[in-house]
Amino acid sequence: MQDRTLKRIFILAGIALILWVLYLLKPVVLPFIGAFLVAYLFSPLVDKLHKIGLPRWLSISAVFIGIGVVITLAFWYLVPLVWEQLMYAKNSIPSGIHWANYKFLPWLSDSFNLVPMELDVDQISAAIMEYVQTNYSADSIQAMIAKLAQSGLNFIQIGGTVVLIPIIAFYFLLDWDRMLDSFRRLIPRRYEEQTLVIVKECHSVLGAFVKGQFLVMVLLGVVYAMGLQLIGLEVGLIIGMVAGLCSIIPYLGFAVGIIAAVIASLFQFGIDWMQLLLVGVVFMIGQAVEGYILQPFLLGDKIGLSPVAVVFAVLAGAQLGGILGMLIALPVAAVIVVLLRHAREFYENSPMYSTPTFVVQDSSAGSITIETDQVDVDIELKNQVVKAQQASENSSKIDQIDHKEL
Numbered sequence: 001m002q003d004r005t006l007k008r009i010f011i012l013a014g015i016a017l018i019l020w021v022l023y024l025l026k027p028v029v030l031p032f033i034g035a036f037l038v039a040y041l042f043s044p045l046v047d048k049l050h051k052i053g054l055p056r057w058l059s060i061s062a063v064f065i066g067i068g069v070v071i072t073l074a075f076w077y078l079v080p081l082v083w084e085q086l087m088y089a090k091n092s093i094p095s096g097i098h099w100a101n102y103k104f105l106p107w108l109s110d111s112f113n114l115v116p117m118e119l120d121v122d123q124i125s126a127a128i129m130e131y132v133q134t135n136y137s138a139d140s141i142q143a144m145i146a147k148l149a150q151s152g153l154n155f156i157q158i159g160g161t162v163v164l165i166p167i168i169a170f171y172f173l174l175d176w177d178r179m180l181d182s183f184r185r186l187i188p189r190r191y192e193e194q195t196l197v198i199v200k201e202c203h204s205v206l207g208a209f210v211k212g213q214f215l216v217m218v219l220l221g222v223v224y225a226m227g228l229q230l231i232g233l234e235v236g237l238i239i240g241m242v243a244g245l246c247s248i249i250p251y252l253g254f255a256v257g258i259i260a261a262v263i264a265s266l267f268q269f270g271i272d273w274m275q276l277l278l279v280g281v282v283f284m285i286g287q288a289v290e291g292y293i294l295q296p297f298l299l300g301d302k303i304g305l306s307p308v309a310v311v312f313a314v315l316a317g318a319q320l321g322g323i324l325g326m327l328i329a330l331p332v333a334a335v336i337v338v339l340l341r342h343a344r345e346f347y348e349n350s351p352m353y354s355t356p357t358f359v360v361q362d363s364s365a366g367s368i369t370i371e372t373d374q375v376d377v378d379i380e381l382k383n384q385v386v387k388a389q390q391a392s393e394n395s396s397k398i399d400q401i402d403h404k405e406l
Helices: 002-024 026-051 056-112 121-135 138-174 176-185 189-230 236-246 252-269 273-299 307-348 384-405
Strands: 358-362 367-371 376-380
Touching (some): 056 138, 056 236, 056 252, 252 273
16 A cells, blocks of 8 residues: 555656656747647648548648648738738828817816816826836836837747747657657556546547637628628728737627727717717627527537536636647636546446445345335345245246146
């Protein structure tokens, strides 16, 4: 017993040491984790191409080339549109300031009895320059330059990571089946079947989430962009795209989109209540399409998270990992739900949960008593002589019946 306890302690200490070393090597490990996720996402497509007769290396190359072509065409089409709308937003700033000074701020002062004020661009620029000259000395400027240089190095490192991830993912996909088989052999034999069931269920949940959420994000962005363009909002396309991209985080796309659309509508149309109402209608329609059409058909109930659990997972992810934590909060939470469900089933089937079964055999009285939390049974045993007599009587009755039939 003591040897077994020491063995478990050494195993836990070894696992903790490995995790600590991986944490120290985080800049090196992160590209491999990203590459593994990329390989996991595109392995089904590579397997389909490989099954139709293409060599595996050619299947992987075709998938990567296809992804590159799609991204290139998307940028080729969207960048000019986005740039045009950004230029429109830039040119609308003077008219927006004029509207704020002569319409919005006077209306605000008259409605709430506030002191009249206006936005003075020259005064705002002078205040910013004075703040910079006062609070940033030569040492601060040198420190800022050092930070910018460090940021440039970090940017180069990020660029190198982005280039490195597809290369590592290519080799992961090339040996994908062999790598998974190596992982499977590490599982103890008595736990292998149950572990594979859990892994398959987690794989099903993650696959449903990734495919479904990606389609929801794209289609919801299309709905927002088309709706805002139809009501005459000049920057409706870029707002719809941003709202669709942000919808990968629950409720964020709706919040970002409607706030940006309201501000853009105020700059373009002024205080036009009908236009603001149309903006609200567009986003209400988008939420209805997402809640009653897209999510039920594309996601279904495979994620298994209530709205309260979704909000908690997103907030916890933001606290632990920032933007990246918010992005991976839902798939991680879905996997945790699967693990907790199997842990509960294991606990309910363990002796810790249920009352043990007691079997008491009294040889002198010729009885057996079975006691559980739901059943209490007393069984009386007959002696062998009685059993032999009953057996002989039954056989004689069968012989008499056979003679009568003859």
